[in-house]
Amino acid sequence: MLDIKKIRKDPDFFKQKLATRGVKAEEIDEVLELDATRRELLKQSESLRAERNTASDKIGEAKKNGEDADEAVKKVRVINADIKELDEKVNANEEEFHDKMSRLPNIPKDEVPVSLTEEGSVELRKVGKIRKFDFEPKHHWDIGENLGILDFDRAHKVSGARFVYYLGLGAQLERAVYNFMLDEHMKDGYTEVLPPYIVKASAMYGTGQYPKFRNSVYRVNGEDMTLIPTAEVPLTNYFSGEVIPAELLPVYVTALTPCYRSEAGAAGRDTRGLIRMHQFNKVEMVKYTRPEDSWDELEKMTANGENILKKLNIPYHVITLTTSDMSFTASMTHDIEMWMPAQNKYREVSSCSNCLDFQARRMHTQYRDEDGNLRYVHTLNGSGLAVGRTVAAILENYQNEDGSVTIPDVLVPYMHGVTKITKENAVPFRNK
Known part of the structure; x- marks a missing residue:
């Protein structure tokens, strides 16, 4: 499997090299789009988890002080539902991203003769x-x-x-x-x-x-x-x-x-x-x-x-x-x-x-x-x-x-x- 970090850094290089193996530029674009979506979803998930931790702390504080914690509890429930929905999106994205990455062939060495057929060895x-x-x-x-x-x-x-x-x-x-x-x-x-x-x-x-x-x-x-x-x-x-x-x-x-x-x-x-x-x-x-x-x-x-x-x-x-x-x-x-x-x-x-x-x-x-x-x-x-x-x-x-x-x-x-x-x-x- 190729290194997604390297593809992010220089997508044109990978498009050029993999074109010699019959891979279309759109396939690289699709991988990068899925990668960007994945990172954004993970960022949102991390933010929600941090928000949930803060809300959970408030629940603990309220109970310790004998105060009403209903609003904080409701907020945690909403956040949990949002996290669950995000996790489902992340899992679906991961599966599609992994499948498309798995289908990209290796990068040919510069000295390999370029041909889209077996002719030219x-x-x-x-x-x-x-x-x-x-x-x-x-x-x-x-x-x-x-x-x-x-x-x-x-x-x-x-x-x-x-x-x-x-x-x-x-x-x-x-x-x-x-x-x-x-x-x-x-x-x-x-x-x-x-x-x-x-x-x-x-x-x-x-x-x-x-x-x-x-x-x-x-x-x-x-x-x-x-x-x-x-x-x-x-x-x-x-x-x-x-x-x-x-x-x-x-x-x-x-x-x-x-x-x-x-x-x-x-x-x-x-x-x-x-x-x-x-x-x-x-x-x-x-x-x-x-x-x-x-x-x-x-x-x-x-x-x-x-x-x-x-x-x-x-x-x-x-x-x-x-x-x-x-x-x-x-x-x-x-x-x-x-x-x-x-x-x-x-x-x-x-x-x-x-x-x-x-x-x-x-x-x-x-x-x-x-x-x-x-x-x-x-x-x-x-x-x-x-x-x-x-x-x-x-x-x-x-x-x-x-x-x-x-x-x-x-x-x-x-x-x-x-x-x-x-x-x-x-x-x-x-x-x-």
Whole structure:
């Protein structure tokens, strides 16, 4: 959430910056009008309470002196009724003000490319050599189905579209990928966490999924509990409502979790394969930092995600997203996109974002600086990486003409020595 004091001080700055994210100037004006009304109502309420205290004192004086206090009592009753009416107005105003503030996205950093579409992102670097095939490379879903390690049809029968069964060496490959990722992140100083997969609405609000994206998740137990759309939610909320000891900063945490998303992209887009699923595994990275360190930490986090693709020897590039394409809570986002040969294009596998104090304000997560002042931490999050998408890239980049898939060297120990997936060793169901 943005700081209303800063919006009051320089509304034109916020109108200009948020216009690059599709926010109309009137939305800022509405927030400021509600804020002014709220402060005026509170001022009136405080004045009435002071008046009531004076009248109550007179009642006490009158009773002490044996005098008639009826007029003073009547006055207190009238004041109480006025205070009650004002409090109702304050509560209604607070609710509307809070809702409108909650829907304003974060301020983009000056270096973020301005665009109201996803077009216009800036490529920062390109890494790895794209393989030249001497045959027509197949899509990962065809490779997986031909080998018998991915079954989309039976998943559709059981759960519907955009679900999959991983079978045999396919399931083992997925497990190898996320165990490798976790081990690498632990080497980079992250603490592994196994968090809850179901969270309260307050946690979803804290990281910015609510109220804007309430219809893009799977809710359970009515409105209050939600299946996590990303491990960012439980990881970032770990310190919600707390003052983190300054000596702990920066805090690095990582987790493997399933992720659940009910609206997985535009209709008709990526309806086949592992790219856009309703349920998928992801290794997440989250950081809590001092404000002065967060931009350096964003670059380190992006490098942590890149490290995985470098060791897997999968070509990729890093781009900075446009003002409208980055997440609601981000001030800047670097996307890591891996090369997919069958599509002949790069596809996103990680988004690394600096959210500044935007989430910390919503969660009330602070630390005490050297002068003893309470300050909001900065939070960062990034995929390290989306596991299913990484598996898809492995299948496509390491495919062979005979339909087999070579295992990247770094994953062979995690595959218990298997160096290649073939139709012969991939058969999931065998006679014992």
